[in-house]
Amino acid sequence: MAKRKKKTNTYKKKQSGFSAKKVLLLLIIVLSITGCIKIALAYKTEQETTKKKTIQHQVVEKKKDETIIGQRKREKEIYGVDSQKVWNALNAYDYENGGKKEVFLTFDDGPSLTNTPNVLKILKDNNVKGTFFVIGKSLRIDGAPNILKDIYNQGHAIGNHSYSHDYSYLYPSRVLSMENFSSDFKKNDDLIKASLDMENFSTRVIRCPGGQISWQKTEPLNEYLIKNNKASIDWNCLNGDAEGPKKNADQLYDEAVKSSQNKNLVVLLMHDTYGKEETVKSLDKIIKYYKSQGYEFKTLV
Ligand SMILES: [Zn+2]
Structure with a gap:
């Protein structure tokens, strides 16, 4: 009976060790994805700002033209x-x-x-x-x-x-x-x-x-x-x-x-x-x- 209990504990230990690794891996993946999304969003925002600035510049130029x-x-x-x-x-x-x-x-x-x-x-x-x-x-x-x-x-x-x-x-x-x-x-x-x-x-x-x-x-x-x-x-x-x-x-x-x-x-x-x-x-x-x-x-x- 005692022997069997010991075996079960070892198995549990092994199992929890595997879970920790899995969680860590998962965390790394999540962090990487979040990082990528952040970079992509920053790039998009920058592109939008540049586009907006170009349009604003065109409007100013047009107005100057009309003066x-x-x-x-x-x-x-x-x-x-x-x-x-x-x-x-x-x-x-x-x-x-x-x-x-x-x-x-x-x-x-x-x-x-x-x-x-x-x-x-x-x-x-x-x-x-x-x-x-x-x-x-x-x-x-x-x-x-x-x-x-x-x-x-x-x-x-x-x-x-x-x-x-x-x-x-x-x-x-x-x-x-x-x-x-x-x-x-x-x-x-x-x-x-x-x-x-x-x-x-x-x-x-x-x-x-x-x-x-x-x-x-x-x-x-x-x-x-x-x-x-x-x-x-x-x-x-x-x-x-x-x-x-x-x-x-x-x-x-x-x-x-x-x-x-x-x-x-x-x-x-x-x-x-x-x-x-x-x-x-x-x-x-x-x-x-x-x-x-x-x-x-x-x-x-
Ligand atoms: Zn007159």
């Missing part, structure tokens, strides 16, 4: 002309333009819910681009931001024409108030960005309400423009839709043709704001006139 465009990139490359260069030529009354016939259709004081969509349709039908000098007063109106988006999406250029368009605020006693002027234009810049939903949108082209040459002591404006990389542009032709007695479409056409005579460089002032239905009616004929005379249609950027 200071004033117009969609593709159309800017095809139609855009440096407005500073055009303004220098206008200032010098040099409309010869190196023998090149170029017309800039410009539309001020919009966008309006009534006329701008029709202007856009006519431009599209004729496959030409224009420049829209928008004001805050018009942009504030419900629905106007969507029209501004259409202007941008259809490849036209956008210029800043002030927020208030208020002569007595911008030029008290006909003298430029640089302080009022810069804050008014900044306010409109912000509204343009918000309307387009594009934080990085910026336009360097401005047009002074009433035209820069109409006001006194505008020298500080030149310094402001240089400092802020902006360019101001007036016009050298007009259809007369804001001057004198109200004209019908035929009279507006005649006026545009008359004021363009002997000019290779044409910056045509028109308006797409409320009440300018006759301008819309005359636009198709005006565009076809410039086409027949061999002009190229360009935008101000």
